[in-house]
Amino acid sequence: MKLLLSCMDCFKEQGYPSNSFVAVDFIEQGAYSLTCSKGHEIITLLQQMKFEVLYEIGAHAILDGYYREAISSFAASLERFYEFSIKVILKKSCNDQVIEQAWKKIASQYERQMGAFVFLWVNQFQDLPTVLSDKMVQLRNSVIHKGVIPTREESVRYGDEVLRIINALKKELKDQYSTELENVVFQHLLRSHQRVNSNSSPSTMCISTIVSLTNGEVDHDQKTLEEHLKSLSQQREKYKSIL
Template sequence: MRISTRCTVCEILENDYESYFMFDITDEIIIQSVTCPKGHPSVLILTHQRFELLFDMGLHALNDGYCREAATNFAVAVERFHEFSIEVMTAALKNNFGKPHEGNNFNSQYLTTWKKMSQQSERQLGAYMMLYLLSFNKSPDMLSNKTTQFRNEVTHKGTFPSKERVMEYGETVFNYIKDKLEELRHTFPEAFEYVSQKQLNQALEQNANGVLVQINQTASFNIDEETGELYHNSFEEALFTCSKFQFLKSDPV
């Protein structure tokens, strides 16, 4: 996948507001050194969580007609959302908002523990469910067996779903993430902010160094600056926005 961005230097110095250019994303997607076609260097920081990027990839795949790829991205977005939620709930329960690179022992032990289950989705799901119980004093509402079965048919059995089924699945996943994201944000605002901004703050501390920094956001779960609420209330709204906002692009075959 490639990401589309604009050059802020072109905008400021040349009043060129159409200076879009593309660059590749890798697994280390939080920060990239980029140079626009006119030679202006900058550091690009993506202010997103991995589940947001994956969900947006699913929306773009669906808009482009790649239904199986869309469903797969939606499915993985759920797993990465659980990872994000685990970190938020752990930080809230421990009241721990330290910086790992400052020798915070709990954070280093958290990373060590996470690595032990990072390749095992069932362990991650179990950790999420028990932390949710401890955090909210209730059992979490999970995706239905029907939804999970559809996910398994696509990701494990290699089925090719119809657009209608993927639309239904995408809407279910969107509502699942949206509702739980809002629950986390309003219940644990300090922990939510800490986890959301942790990588960004580290990147700014370590890489800005006077170089112009551009910050891009994904579209699906953005927060409206005026209302403080999620910008999109429905899957259809997010899908439409992604059709207009070409943040992510696939290379042509």
């Protein structure tokens, strides 16, 4: 899976977006430095949060026939979405330093993160959050801990359940914590920028993902993973010469 970047300096010079893309690997830092074909040195910050990128990696893994890796990426996406939700909710009443210190206490233990998420959610919404069914938890554990090789159908079913959960919880967060949510995304961009050693001013880029926080399409959250796989496949075909 590659990220397609175009040069904003070329855009400014030409007055319209460049048709020339550079395909790069996704990286942990979220900030991409590269030189375009005209020699502009550009820095692009990817606005997408970690859970969005991980979900896309899972979808591409299905297209490539790596079903174990798909389940592992979808599971990681859901875990990072819980982290994102915890930070958004806490932002309403806590300062960033306290949130970071608290997170460090549970950063390496998923079970603790899950516990924190469930009770924080119940406290805020007076209702249980939607979580993975026992069947999907078993599937995830057998794939990750026992080396089970799932079928394509199982990986799509797992991905669909994660998608449904993220979209449902995301809607509630957007309805009640829109300012805090925007602040967490902004902080993510700021942190990505701080990781780059450069004085150039960066441009920000948004990619369309199926768990996107920013997608404006009316029926976007109703899409199934199979529908998304179909559009990803068409996109890969369109850009196959540079991917």
